[in-house]
Amino acid sequence: xxxxxxxxxxxxxxxxxxxxxxxxxxxxxxxxxxxxxxxxxxxxxxxxxxxxxxxxxxxxxxxxxxxxxxxxxxxxxxxxxxxxxxxxxxxxxxxxxxxxxxxxxxxxxxxxxxxxxxxxxxxxxxxxxxxxxxxxxxxxxxxxxxxxxxxxxxxxxxxxxxx
Numbered sequence: 667x668x669x670x671x672x673x674x675x676x677x678x679x680x681x682x683x684x685x686x687x688x689x690x691x692x693x694x695x696x697x698x699x700x701x702x703x704x705x706x707x708x709x710x711x712x713x714x715x716x717x718x719x720x721x722x723x724x725x726x727x728x729x730x731x732x733x734x735x736x737x738x739x740x741x742x743x744x745x746x747x748x749x750x751x752x753x754x755x756x757x758x759x760x761x762x763x764x765x766x767x768x769x770x771x772x773x774x775x776x777x778x779x780x781x782x783x784x785x786x787x788x789x790x791x792x793x794x795x796x797x798x799x800x801x802x803x804x805x806x807x808x809x810x811x812x813x814x815x816x817x818x819x820x821x822x823x824x825x826x827x828x829x
Contacts, residue, residue, distance in 0.1 A: 678783065679700065679703055679741050679743065679744055680701045680745040680746070681699070681701075682698060682789070682793065683697070683729050683732045683797060684697050684725075684749060685725050685727070685728045686804075686805045687718065688805070689717055692717045693714075693717065693806065694718055695712055695806070696713055696715055697728065697798065697804055698710070700741075708739060709739065710800050711731065711735050712801055712803060713804050713807075715804075721750065722753060722770070725750040727770065729748065729753065729757070729774050733746070733774065733778065737780055737781070742780070742781055743781070745785050746787070747789045749788065749790065749793070754786050756771045757774060
């Protein structure tokens, strides 16, 4: 794993992703925060999703939402940062997979076709505090629509990456 102080040293924008779900309550949410190459917040976002059944599918849905938002902003170079080592490995070792988790990985690779240059990196959980908060807020949202680009009381501006 790369030292987390170098995560944005390559000059590419980044999307941090995370998920929050509780199978017992049937609640799940994905969150993302998009950063520019200077670590400034471009946009936070999230979406309530149906309970995914497993963590890989949930983390994959977070990646899909973050990539879609980055493409919406016109980004064609992107680092994806996740605290899920399983997701990072699954995307890096991409093969056509036909199990439920693998189908999400296949969709992510379809979304990445329009990104000219990308990488995915595992980050410590401590780097994903604001992103987890976005996922948590999304999981408690009364509506399934995505929210995007809203700075809730400045929470995302205060240290997305605590390096």
